[in-house]
Amino acid sequence: METLKSNTAPSAAMATIGFSEIVLMLLLFIFLWRLMRENWHKSSLPTNWPFVGMLPGLLRNAHRLHEFATDVIRESGGTFELKGPCFADMDMVVTADPANIHHILSRNFSNYPKGPEFRKIFDILGDGIFNADSELWEIHRKTTMSLINHTKFQNLLEKSVWHKVEKGLITVLELVSKLDVEVDLQDLFQRFTFDSVCTLVLDYDPCSLSTDLPYIPCEKAFNATEEALLHRHILPESLWKLQNWLQIGKEKYLSKASKTFDQFIFNCISMKREKLSKTEESKGQEEEFDMLTAFMKAYDKENSGISGDTGKFLRDTILNLMIAGRDTTSTALTWFFWLLGKNPFVEIKILKEIETKLQVKPGQKWRFFNVEESRKLVYLHGALCESLRLFPPVALEHKAPAQPDILPSGHRIDQNQKIVLSFYSMGRMETIWGKNCLEFIPERWISERGGIKHEPSFKFPRLMQDLGLV
Secondary structure: OHHHHHHHHHHHHHHHHHHHHHHHHHHHHHHHHHHHHHHHHOOOOOOOEOOOEOHHHHHHOHHHHHHHHHHHHHHOOOEEEEOOOOOOOOOEEEEOOHHHHHHHHHHOHHHOOOHHHHHHHOHHHOOOHHHOOHHHHHHHHHHHHHHHOOHHHHHHHHHHHHHHHHHHHHHHHHHHHHHOOOOOHHHHHHHHHHHHHHHHHHOOOOOOOOOOOOOOHHHHHHHHHHHHHHHHHHOOHHHHHHHHHHOOHHHHHHHHHHHHHHHHHHHHHHHHHHHHHHOHHHOOOOOOOOHHHHHHHHOOOOOOOOOOOHHHHHHHHHHHHHHHHHHHHHHHHHHHHHHHHHOHHHHHHHHHHHHHHOOOOOOOOOOOOOHHHHOOOHHHHHHHHHHHHHOOOOOEEEEOOOOOEEOOOOOEEOOOOEEEEEHHHHOOOHHHHOOOOOOOOHHHHEOOOOOEOOOOOOOOOHHHHHHHHO
């Protein structure tokens, strides 16, 4: 019996090892075959692998996410179903189909709230306007939106932005020109918009856009936040939550950014409270309008968000406005001037229009232009809209239906299934913008009467047109 055991045990072990090797070789063969098939067909569509789904293709193209999405959507006819790993809830539909986008953002809007999934990814925004649904949205409509649309805010906006252009942006650019040194325009625009939005919503100018270009932790925290939030769209929720718990990777920098925002905003609020307490004796005098004071008066105990903490709700509101004002405008300006550098003939036309319609001669000292004067610059407006079409500051948005739905494209959407709307891809679709969709042509926005064409919101989101006007 002992001899029998010693003879059969190695055979069983060899059989087990042999079977494992066969399975491994089979999986390797399938992997190589699928990989070679992709190369032979030169397809942009990612392979749907067993267990891991299309995650490998997504990670392989993480450095060019928007271009990858555009290639896949174009090859799929406008809408693509992305399959995630079987162990993660990552299945999603990615679309740049105008009919689908119109359905989600307009016709069936009530079925597509921000929802809990959105709040999970953008938890750093708290109860701010970007995370708002139902009752929370109603609070922001009565306060945030009301203040932004107020005449006093519009006047403050013009005054603050021009002051920063004159004393900050032009001063730095003149020095750089005099010294004949290179400068990162994106960094300057981010500093410009950061200072401007802080002045608007916090009544405080951090002066990050000055000749010595100081390091301001809060200003740099926005970049870390953007990168981390983008990666949360790519990685399985369990993975980025694990990174957050371990405080590694981009989640580590997101946590640091959140603390930096808190410190900066709460310090500004404290300074404002102290300033208000000192000026209480002069109540009879008319106070100058500022957003922070208006928010502090509006956010009483009844307006304290979901958390019930008035201080946190004020912080969330301000941070949302800072992100909106800093990132969208700086991104739009950066791409706009990059496109002008690539298309000097457009720059010549813009300068000629300014010279003709605003009576500004070359070499003449800059002067303040109000909104009404800027409306005369139709070609400049068209160039801005064209830049926003090709490089939208809000490149994608994700939604999830409260109830199952069927999109106009015929795709069935389950309850709470993630849908990604790719505005970046939409601006690059021949079916929408024609064969010259990748070209920078401001004239496509100018009507035969010489005015600006207003494209439907499902073809060119209204947000983009508003940014172009600003």
